[in-house]
Amino acid sequence: MKILVPVKRVVDYNVKIRVDKETNAVDLNNVKMSINPFDEIAVEEAIRIKEGGKCDEIVVVSLGPEQSKETIRNALAMGADRGIHVKTEHSPEPLLVAKVLAKIIEKESFDLIILGKQSIDDDCNQTGQMLSALLDCSIGTYASKIEIENDSFVVTREIDGGLQTIKLAKPAVLTTDLRLNEPRYASLPNIMKAKQKTIDEVDPADLQIEMQPKVVTKKVEEPPARIGGGKVESIEDLVDKLKNVSGVI
């Protein structure tokens, strides 16, 4: 079995971002960037499947600028086998990412594609679902458990009401939720080894995809600030304020 794991380079989840009023965009200068946390979970899951003897090769792919190679290296250091870097100036919208991924999958076939359920920058939550449509294959979003059977995957999903288990035909696209696993840290020897692994470069122009976005961002603003910081001294005080000042109980 071959597994493809798409990964995205995003602002680190610990960073509190700032909107630049002049450029009308999120200020990305000198901001720490990391692999999208959900994608890291996807890489970890692929590695565990391989360690369980059910996968022969894990390929990671990333779309983005030159620095996206670091994100790929990161996944290779965790234990993925080989990388593909699709060079784009920015990270394109989910539909375009899905189209690029579909083209790559057309060239070398994969039995399983595992993605993060959402990237923590644009919070779109679309790419995996879109890819499954373009491939006409099954989709299992928000996975918290993946079991592999001969020609199918049994996937437990986190849904609004609780947990749902479904059985999906192979090949399948799966997206990860937080509780699927806890990603490992790459060890120093593995970081060194990852430097020898191949990363192929792909020019999107060679894929014959019209890279024009269908939705454009007109502006980005800060949300209205919430004025908090009020304190109460005791529970009596709290209950009194909730009842008589705010009128919410």
Added chain:
Amino acid sequence: MSILVLAEHNNEILKEATKKAITAASKIGNPVHVLVAGADCANAANDAASTEGVEKVLHAENSQYKNMLSEPISELLIDLMSEYDYLVSAATTNGKNILPRVAAKLDVSQISEIISVINGKTFQRPIYAGNAIATVESSTDKNVITIRTTAFETAKDSKSTAEISTIAIEKNPGLSEFVEEKVSGGERPELTSAGTIVSGGRGMQSGDNFKLLESVADKLGAAVGASRAAVDAGFVPNEYQVGQTGKVVAPELYIAVGISGAIQHLAGMKDSKVIVAINKDDEAPIFEVADYGLVADLFDAVPDLDKELGKIQK
């Protein structure tokens, strides 16, 4: 500008989230039609038909729609979308699971979790866990949109009843099969529609200690929520999680107990009307968004709160 809304229901009535999606759809344009697909869901179709703003209900009855699996429902929607300009749904796990699959087949982007409609092509949506608001414009004729339920009112009941048309499209790609569902349910209101929420974090120390919060919640008619740390530690099930990657809520009153207030948690609750924080660390970031912060040990404060609320009830 015809709009199709994908409904979620329990066979009897529409989910409140869908009634909010109907409100958002009415802001985009009209006519608004609602698809009620399921097995044995005629009553839910009737409920849709008597909701304000709905001009027509499409009722699709088939066992393959029972569990809202993405593949058969998307197939149905893709066919129906030849007649519509917009597809709208609430950004629930079902909406988020199904709509992008339809969008890709229509060769359009999806506009995720909008919080306002500026015009038929321009919308606002939060990015970076709600730390920025993007205004986005679509250039396609067809549009697929999910809505953040906290940003729209629930559509009211209507005095008139809309036409219900039965549709029978029974394509099933046969790629997926339902195995089982574990839904906790219970007596308490649902998190996303509750007027009051009492949430616990890692500070609760165990699942057993959540009983303290449940007792308070019972007195307030509230739902119980949690931080990711409390869910990861196994104190409560996953559906309790509030935040960027859990549920986004905006009740009248949100009480955060033993929760530090990480960006990802704030993303899911900072639009609540009144926020109360109980935390023993006076520098916890949750206090920055709280209207009423109490610096105290929760194991003293929560039982006290429970007692005080008991007094009011009598």
